[in-house]
Amino acid sequence: MKKSEIPQDKSLLVGFTREVDYAVDESGKYTSGLSTGWEIKTSALDLAWDDIKLRVKDAEEKVKRGEASPVLFFMELKLMDPGILAAYTGFWQWQVKRHMKATVFSTLSEKKLQKYADLFEIKMEELKNPFRK
Amino acid sequence: MQIKFEHAQSAHCENGVTTNLLRHSGMSKINEPLAFGIGSGLFYIQIPFLKVNNAPAFSYRTMPGMIFKRTCKSLGIPVERRKFSSPEKAEQVLNECLEAGQPVGCQVGVYYLTYFPKEYRFHFNAHNLIVYGKENGNYLISDPVMETVTSLTAPELQRVRFAKGALAPRGQLYYPKMKVEISDDAIRKAIVKGIKRNTRDMLHIPASVVGIKGIKSTAGKILKWREKLGVKTAGSYLAQLVRMQEEIGTGGGGFRFIYAAFLQQAYGYIPKDELLKVSEQFTKAGDVWRSSAVQAAGIFKGRITSENDFKDMSNFLIEVAEVEKQAFKALEKIKW
Numbered sequence: 001m002k003k004s005e006i007p008q009d010k011s012l013l014v015g016f017t018r019e020v021d022y023a024v025d026e027s028g029k030y031t032s033g034l035s036t037g038w039e040i041k042t043s044a045l046d047l048a049w050d051d052i053k054l055r056v057k058d059a060e061e062k063v064k065r066g067e068a069s070p071v072l073f074f075m076e077l078k079l080m081d082p083g084i085l086a087a088y089t090g091f092w093q094w095q096v097k098r099h100m101k102a103t104v105f106s107t108l109s110e111k112k113l114q115k116y117a118d119l120f121e122i123k124m125e126e127l128k129n130p131f132r133k
Numbered sequence: 134m135q136i137k138f139e140h141a142q143s144a145h146c147e148n149g150v151t152t153n154l155l156r157h158s159g160m161s162k163i164n165e166p167l168a169f170g171i172g173s174g175l176f177y178i179q180i181p182f183l184k185v186n187n188a189p190a191f192s193y194r195t196m197p198g199m200i201f202k203r204t205c206k207s208l209g210i211p212v213e214r215r216k217f218s219s220p221e222k223a224e225q226v227l228n229e230c231l232e233a234g235q236p237v238g239c240q241v242g243v244y245y246l247t248y249f250p251k252e253y254r255f256h257f258n259a260h261n262l263i264v265y266g267k268e269n270g271n272y273l274i275s276d277p278v279m280e281t282v283t284s285l286t287a288p289e290l291q292r293v294r295f296a297k298g299a300l301a302p303r304g305q306l307y308y309p310k311m312k313v314e315i316s317d318d319a320i321r322k323a324i325v326k327g328i329k330r331n332t333r334d335m336l337h338i339p340a341s342v343v344g345i346k347g348i349k350s351t352a353g354k355i356l357k358w359r360e361k362l363g364v365k366t367a368g369s370y371l372a373q374l375v376r377m378q379e380e381i382g383t384g385g386g387g388f389r390f391i392y393a394a395f396l397q398q399a400y401g402y403i404p405k406d407e408l409l410k411v412s413e414q415f416t417k418a419g420d421v422w423r424s425s426a427v428q429a430a431g432i433f434k435g436r437i438t439s440e441n442d443f444k445d446m447s448n449f450l451i452e453v454a455e456v457e458k459q460a461f462k463a464l465e466k467i468k469w
Contacts, residue, residue: 001386001390001416001419001420001423012250012252012253013250013253015250016248016249016250016279017278017279017280017281018280019144019278020142020143020144020278021144021387021390022144022166022387022390022391022393022394023390024416028413029397030166030390030393030394030397030398030412032144032165032394034280040375040423040426040427040429040430041375041376041426043372043430043433043434044372044373044375044376044426044429044430044433045252045253045376047368047369047372047433047434048186048369048372048373048376049252051186051187051369052186055187079186079244079255079256080256080298081184083298083299084256084297084298087297087298087301088297088298
């Protein structure tokens with residue numbers, strides 16, 4: 001990449017920072033320059049977020065239909081997976097997966113629920129009824 | 134307390150932390166490309182059995198922590214590195230370092246890193262930053278991918294130091310224990326060692342998902358993704374390939390350019406013409422990685438999604454693999 005080709009596209013970094021790119025100058029010598037972002041990268045990141053939004057929506061519908069517990073919904077909302085949930089709550093992964101079943105969730109103790117509420121940074125009430133306005 | 138500390142931005146976080154810590158300790162000959170090359174930073178792996186955000190995980194550089202470790206070791210710089218099970222102890226040791234005037238590198242998770250844009254905050258735990266002081270209860274932070282210094286409250290810093298999940302940092306902190314006089318001769322030796330190790334890592338690790346073989350293996354998988362997963366999921370996988378290549382502070386294409394810059398600097402220490410030629414080959418490799426990202430974007434945006442488009446995508450990676458293979462073979466042949 002030539003220094004003059006360092007991309008200066010609009011990106012989500014604008015207002016936060018610019019990033020350093022290495023590139024060659026006219027004489028072929030390496031130097032570095034600042035980039036505001038690259039459209040290709042931004043579109044990959046946008047797609048990742050589209051996928052996340054779809055998974056959140058999908059989880060929401062499952063919870064509303066009673067096919068999954070709010071743990072699944074908040075896990076998706078917080079970009080987590082069962083491994084991350086287990087690491088933060090101290091439950092085993094298989095326990096976390098069970099807690100995502102609506103039938104199991106309704107039998108969980110307040111103490112266990114509180115761990116999830118803390119991790120998801122929500123009140124207990126919201127954990128139990130995430131979609132009630 | 135505030136340590137007089139010079140923040141310099143870098144393309145990649147660990148290069149930057151390494152360089153800034155060494156420079157702070159008076160070892161100012163080291164810059165980002167040198168740290169990256171001496172640390173044998175260039176790599177490729179499609180990490181088996183691991184999914185990140187429901188797509189395969191790739192890495193274009195060596196394991197977290199290695200660039201600092203190897204660079205210091207090769208230059209004979211003693212290093213302190215500690216992990217903690219107790220957050221209180223971790224904070225106490227950090228405070229002691231700062232009181233002693235020692236800025237420290239910390240491994241952190243990105244998800245709770247408040248000064249990053251929200252859209253970049255995933256559960257990625259191998260980010261690095263330097264803490265260089267404490268003022269009114271806030272820690273002063275030099276994050277090498279940011280243009281300027283920033284700060285975090287004590288609970289915010291503790292949270293990112295104890296992020297959980299894959300590659301959990303466990304409060305890890307590290308710094309060079311003392312200043313060492315670095316002669317040009319020491320740098321020459323470190324450069325040769327770094328190049329030899331990187332050549333071995335990219336050409337000779339007997340695993341199909343690693344190095345040049347790894348790039349070819351991903352190229353082969355891409356051919357099957359469309360049929361096996363459907364255009365949409367295959368597109369998400371390709372977006373991931375691009376994202377892991379080019380997050381904040383660069384990546385795939387970017388790492389190749391840093392390596393090319395390293396080889397030019399290496400020539401300054403060891404004037405062998407091959408180094409300049411191979412530097413050009415890595416520039417080429419970086420350019421092809423970039424073209425592959427453009428092709429991937431065409432696919433995941435749904436603009437070009439035919440079987441041939443996936444074939445072209447795969448061919449970009451095969452081309453990259455070939456260019457990098459020739460480049461490392463040329464490095465292997467140099468008589469030091």
